[in-house]
Amino acid sequence: MCLHYCIFRRVGWPLGHGSSSSRSCVSNASHIVIWMASARDDLLEVTSSGGESQLNERQLSALVHFKDISGINEDDVAKNILESNSWDLEAISFLLNLDFRGLLIVLWVTVTQVINEFVEETFLLLRLMFHRKINIFITLHVIGFRGTYNFPHLCSPRFALHATYFVIYSNFYCLSFGQTLAVVIITNPADDVRNFIDDFKRRYLSAAYEVQEESDVDAVMPSPPVPPFYNGTYGEALKEAKQSLRFLIIYLHGDSHEDTDAFCRDTLLDPILLDFLNNTEQLLFWACNVNSAEGYRVSQTLREHTYPFIGVVGLSSDPAYSQTSFGPPTRMALLGRIEGLTSAPILIQHITKIMNDHQGILVAERAERAERELSTRLRQEQDEAFAASLARDRAKAAERAAHAEAEARLAQETAETQRREKLLSRARLRRQRRWATSLPAEPSASVSTEVVRLSIKLPNGRRAQRLFSVKDSVKLLYYFIISQEDAPKHFAVESNYPKRIIECRPGDESDIEEYIPEENHGSNSVDDVLTRQVDDWEPNSLTDPPSFKDAGLAHPEMLFILDMDS
Template sequence: MAEDEEVTLTTEQTEKLLQFQDLTGIEDMERCRNILDQHDWNIETAVQDTLNVSEGKPTVYDRTTQASQPPVRTPEVNTNPRDQRIFTVARPTSSWFQWSYMMVFFPFRFFYTTVFDIVRWTLRLIWPDPRRIVTDPRGDVLSFITSYEERYGAAHPEFYRGSYSEALSDAKRDLKFLLVYLHGNDHQDTDQFCRDTLGNADVIEFINASLIFWAASVNSPEGYRVSLALRENTYPFLALIVLRDNKMTVVLRIEGAVSGESLIERVQRTMSETEGYLVAMRMGRQERNLNNTLRQEQDEAYRESLRQDQEKAKKKKEEEEEKNKQEQAEREQEEEKQNQIEERANRRIEKAALLPDEPDASNTDAVKILFKLPNGRRLERSFLKTCSLEVLYDYVYVQDEVPDEFQLQTNYPRRVLQCLPTEENETVPSIGDAGLSSREMLYVQDISD
């Protein structure tokens, strides 16, 4: 009876039946046919559902939703490798029709697939896909957003207006979830998904509040590049990416049409499962930031202390230099003063040796002069009227307790005697020419100040 039912299959259904058996390794032909019947002979859905069931995963047989696929490794985000699937070796079938069909069509199938692969490979060499050359990733994204709004309106989640790499960087920096949407323009479910799911008010509110939403068309170079990285199987395609183990990792894949409620529920569930990693990373980042802040404050305090120490050392050095300068100046002044004292002492000795002898008091040309010093001391001596006033000056100069600089002044009338030559008058008058009488008192006036 089973053979009668198998004979009634069309050629397309028989081809799908054998292909399904090859992919799943199920030896029971009747079971394979029942599975295909349950999935409306959609071989992709049937194979994926069968493999998920064999691996203990939830079934994907849902008219409105498609199950997430295990993430794959991409050049830009870290994904878990696909689970290794172990197939049982198919034993010989019990139907002679199956064997006959396989034997007859196997050469044609082999030839067709081989020739098709060779032709496709050759065409790719001759006419490379222009989408592989990405020249303006941000422009591709902005162009998609413009075309999307022209076709579906402005009711959609807030698109990230940057390249895929920039979205990954921002999500990694801010420790946020990144939801990637790849738009298949020609897919039959795309329009309904954009209008009913992405246009859903709850979906818009949820995505805008919780996620970074990046989207692009796979027909653009930027979208095609991301498509090659994420390796989607069908459209619409969504991938939830987050930082995990220090790598941007795909934690959820949604392929095919999905309702707004299901989308929110699945994303929220995945976010709840992954939130622990983000909390740990946020705490680690806060701790590192705190340590960095403390280290910066310590470094700043050290630099400030070092600066103050340097200023103190500089100030101390300047004070020492200033002190040394003052001491040096004082030493120089002292040396100069000492030199002046020695020089004056030498001059006093020379002038004392040149003073004329005191004349006898009975000499009619003798003038007796009383000198009164600033300290009150009195000096008295006789001089000849023919002696120069410079002799009077030198006599006072060689005495002790005499100011360094002084001048001689008469008592009455008060006048200063020109005892030293000047530029105006190089000739010094004599005692007699100065009008001094036989007995005079002269005041020694200190002018050293």
């Protein structure tokens, strides 16, 4: 568990002198001891545990890697952080991206309570901790000290001396300058970064903005130059720098340092440094205030000694990284640092040297990535070409199959058509022979005067004639035409004068289908067609055509047989 006590000055809070003032402060004071939800329960349940387990080769490699990238020099601190994250270096990003929302606890305490209650609770912790080894890392930010003081391990004999000294010193410092004690858990990291960028513009560029606002409204005034701050969390900037193979330039802003304002106005806003930082193909620029939660977490990781602080993070060629089981994606490290006030040219010179010293690993990584991308692109192109070729082959195969199926279907239809034409031809022949043998004999002209001689002219020019009884139905004329070998398949009968179509087909005439021979009949099997004997040819039903006399064929004339298929 990690307990942070942040002590800072609240200027303008007067402390009374004398017993009455002290009693008033005591009566309005709050308790200093603030615990996380289960901290006290954890302490009350402490039990003894065995000694530390030995680290394996993978854990040792990860420990070396994490110490280098974070700047932590203490093995115990780095080991505790790694153990709390199951030795997963990727999971350590919680130190940079952990989002504390909504909780802001500020407890104002008096000097008397600081001394009495905090010392009592400290020694209570000491008594409990000696029953079980537990790691507690306490960081005290005390005005009057520069940087961060790290206490010894809680089980160390020096802990009581250091803790008591800092508690007493801090409270006497509060007594002299009106210090207050606060435990602060602040907003999400992205808001911290945006707040710093807005505060930087407001503090160091406000004059330029005011001049622009006071100038002529119609005049086009260029915006004041601003450093290209990365608008995102440290973890996001680190991830983008790693993915894009760029250096990450980090600026940690300390408000209380005497050189901060000069560095921001004279160095960060120097045109030559702005041009240098705008080289976005080579680097990213990220900045944050160490008084914010995000800036403080990055400060704890990079362990700066003074301000202003500039750090250069990038891929490292340290062999320890390539020997880890985590692979190349975890090779980001702090390559160099520039601390203290410096001019823009000198700062550029230092950053350029650091970048040049580590440019080789970036060049090699870019070449390796380009080779991987080329290999991937070639493989993708090959896969696409293979897929396209396979699609073409499948299309051709489908086309061939469809063509073969169409040809087979056409051949089948052609064969069926030919077979049917052959059957119909045989059916017409059977019908012609049937009626050639079924027609009655011609009536004698000497016996009766109610006869008429009609001549027919076939489409091929051949003529035929016959005597018909005028009392018979003209269906006899229809069957007489059918009995002709060269009669057309479909025909109509037209009179000579006046020209008209004579309807002579009987309504009960069977279709040609009935004349198709059965399959067991031979090709020349027409003798089995029975002669249809008709005794009475006069119209006797509604389906029979009229008689020759009623049809206007009582006198000899020429009839023309029309081929309806031509």
